[in-house]
Amino acid sequence: MSILLNQKTRVLVQGITGKIGSVQTHWMLDYGTNIVAGVTPGKGGANVEGVPVFDSVSEAVVATGAEAAVFFVPASFVLDAFFETVDAGIDLIVIVPEHLPVHDVMIMHDYLLRQTGRDIFVLGPTTPGITTAGEAKMGIMPGSLFKPGKIGIISRSGTLAYEMTGILTDSGIGQSTVVGMGADPVALTSLANILKRYEEDPGTDAVVIVGEVGGVQEEQAADYIKRMTKPVAAYIAGRFAPEGKKMGHAGAIIRGTQGTVKSKCETLGAAGVTILDTPIDVLPWAKKTGH
Amino acid sequence: MKLYEHEAAQIFGEMGLPVPERVVVYSPEEAKAAAEKIGAPVVIKAQVLVGSRGLAGGVKAAETPEEAFAVASRIIGMSIQGIKVEKVLVTKKVSFQKELYMGITVDGYRGQPVVMVSSEGGMSIEEVARLFPEKIGTRHVPLNRGLMAFEARKLVKDAGFPAGQIGACADILVKLYQIFLRCNALIAEINPLVILQDGTLMAIDAKLEMDDSALKRLGKLVPKDHVRNETPMEKKGREIGVTYVELDGDIGMIASGAGLGMATMDIIGKKLRPANFLETGGGITEELLYKTMDLMMMKKGLRAIFINLYGGINPIHEGAKGIVRYIKEKGVKIPIVAKALGNRQEETWEILRSGGVHVVEEVPTEKAVAKLFEVLS
Missing domain, CATH: 3.40.50.720 (NAD(P)-binding Rossmann-like Domain)
Structure with missing residues (x-):
């Protein structure tokens, strides 16, 4: 699934x-x-x-x-x-x-x-696309990284989605579908909307959010996550991003106090999300959730 | 692209907003001449693209042309948040009864422009939101409809704008929205919009940020000089086609994607300090990484370079050739640690090793960074 x-x-x-x-x-x-x-x-x-x-x-x-x-x-x-x-x-x-x-x-x-x-x-825009492991892919994700399984991944970044997928596959843990939601200031589908699909998918039993600085998508998804039954973990990149500088993606910019790693981790943490300090921390979390 | 105040004021004026008479100058002599032309008293304002220039002493009044000379000689050359002031704007000093605020930005989450107005102007809108939340009015604008005058009137009225000024303020707000659209702006702001003693309105500051991705189609609206708030290295990065953000550490970092680059900095930062963020995007060639190495080595005091690449859309073996060619030609002495995964990874590793690069074949970046720590210890 x-x-x-x-x-x-x-x-x-x-x-x-x-x-x-x-x-x-x-x-x-x-x-x-x-x-x-x-x-x-x-x-x-x-x-x-x-x-x-x-x-x-x-x-x-x-x-x-x-x-x-x-x-x-x-x-x-x-x-x-x-x-x-x-x-x-x-x-x-x-x-x-x-x-x-x-x-x-x-x-x-x-x-x-x-x-x-x-x-x-x-x-999208600025998405690496979507890959359902072992079945099909739309976009530019390198197919060799994926292994069919039950973890869903949503990422704002392409390369960081590859890193997270690669870490799981390397340890023998598979994915259901990996989705790039896009790295622009305006995304055409909200993070909460994608999470809802995973929540309803019998083939997914846990979800990893790979976020980054900028915008409020992660913060806005917190309310929906509180209602989810499946475990969710999140890694947010950009602790060293200075205010006001575009970090390679048009949407990855901290404006004032909005869009920081701290703000996202605090809001998601309060919604019951397991905050990953570094990408490799996904492994103990995946094991704990039965993978 | 952020515009300087004088550039934004020019556009605001051309599109029908009331802006003061003004001249941009680069020297005290020119400031004095400008004050004579406009007629003192004047206000002299540092033209920099950072906030709080007033608090930093970058905005001062001058009662006479001679004083304009003296004030300009203090402001030109001063440093505001690390940015050297090279030009000042000389404007007519006006006396006013009240300061107001109007701004339009993109609400990324809602995917719509959001208009904000306040009957308290002259301070940052964040400050107003904290002190006088009841004096702020906010409205999202559906793009297929735009901002109508009656909506603008209601918005400013509800925010407590003076009764006699509601029609005129609404007119200015609608024009500001049209400027926001026409300029493909991310931010268009007047702070403050003032009510002069005679009751007329004037925009005595102007802020405009254009969308970098729209500059091509904006044509003549875009100021010619594109250099904005960049360090020399950031400028060079833009010229060769990579995103470079200078930081204050001593470990250089090259990544083939923005998210991967930010995560790599996070991981390096657990023990060491990143010297920069550098992202190549999807256009890696041998030449690009040769030039990227050259850019990295411009940074003084670098202790090591960490490279993190994925070969999805990128030919990483080509990039590796450029890195090694640079190392051999220039005799790079500091250690370089690299992780490179994806299409043609084995070939990439072999090329990198031929240049003395420490290659880590494992998947997690954490393992490769552990190698960096080991090499440096």
């Missing part, structure tokens, strides 16, 4: 003919992902790694029944690609590109807030 993505999910790749799009399509197929279509305007009729390419998302959906989309388009094209994809009826979108203007992200967020009758789930 898993959340959001499994080996049957019919995946479409936006920007499949680009340099990164084609290479990552190869790796996603190699991992077992059911990629049914690619889209690049003007390249309809071509194929990449045996995947048929269409001129538009709606044509691809009609022809292949695609139900999830992963974006490898330049940041300035994402807003357009987003509306094209939701209009074509796709409800799971993974936005890998970084450096999107925040105002564009707010326009997408605003649209999602006012949606009724659909359950659109968007990861």
Whole structure:
């Protein structure tokens, strides 16, 4: 079991003919992902790694029944690609590109807030994507790190998700689904919303949050975590991040006293989360929770 | 990108906000001339991108052009929070009856702009929130609708703005929101907005931060000089294409991702002090890591370098070649410890070892940092 993505999910790749799009399509197929279509305007009729390419998302959906989309388009094209994809009826979108203007992200967020009758789930921007261990992956996570199991991981950072996954796999502990929620100031799905999926997933029995300085996602999720039945642990990176400096991610910036490691750890700790002082501390916690 | 006050005031003025007459100057002589042109008394304000410049003595009035010369010679060259003042803004000194506050920022969690107003201006909004929470009004703005004048009127009225000024203040707030949109701003703020003796309004400070990711499409709105609050090493990092944040320790750190970099600093920091945060992003090449090594070695007093790479989207074996080429060409003497995992890791380890790098093959960064502690002990 898993959340959001499994080996049957019919995946479409936006920007499949680009340099990164084609290479990552190869790796996603190699991992077992059911990629049914690619889209690049003007390249309809071509194929990449045996995947048929269409001129538009709606044509691809009609022809292949695609139900999830992963974006490898330049940041300035994402807003357009987003509306094209939701209009074509796709409800799971993974936005890998970084450096999107925040105002564009707010326009997408605003649209999602006012949606009724659909359950659109968007990861990113600036996400490594989502991987269901042993089944499928959308995005750029290196497949070799994963091992099927029952721990869910949500991370704001790509490389740190790899580190946490790698530490668990190295000790023989598997994962259900690993999700990158994105590292921008505005995320299109809240941390609490992703936690809810894990809480409801019979294939996940504990969750690790990998957070970092900046924003209030971790703090805002605390109320939901109090109601969760599954154990949750969290590691928050950035004890040495100075105030007012962007730590590589647009969203990883402490403004005044907001977004510090201290604030996040205190709020999560009060909600019953096990705070990991350093990533490797995930191992004793995983053993204690029965893994 | 944070704008200097004079740059923000220029944009505010062009977009219809009332801003005082002003001149930017770089020397006491120019300050004196500016005071003569504008007409004394004037206020001389340090142009730096850090807060609390007033408390630091960076904002002073001058009653005559001669005094403007004297004040400017004290402020130009002074250091405010470690930043040297290179230019000052000379503005007409105005007398006012009241100070107000207006600001718009991005609420990242709600994913919407949030407008804040207060009938207590002149101090930081955090300070007002602590002292007079009842005098603050807040409103989130749905982007598909924008901020309407009637909403702005209600907001300032509820926050206790003077009855006679509500229409005019609401008009300014709506314009500030339009500037926020037009500039793809992360912050647009007037603090204070003052009511002059004759009852008219004036924005006597201007704060604007543009989104770095939107600068390309903002075109001419973006000030030409991009160097903002950077140390020389941070500037060099930006030029070669990595994120470098200078810290005060002596252990250099290179990571191939932001989260990994922050975690690596946390782990090193348990016993030693990181000298920097450095993140390469997903564009590693041999050349990039050669230049990155060169940047690292600019830092004085470095005791060791710790390298932490993942080969997902990055070709780490190429990066390793650049590191080793640098070590061999420049004869680096300090120890280097590296962890590199992912695609072509064995090849990467071999290359690094050929340059005398201590390679740790284990997965947890903690184990690799333990090696660093051992090498240095």
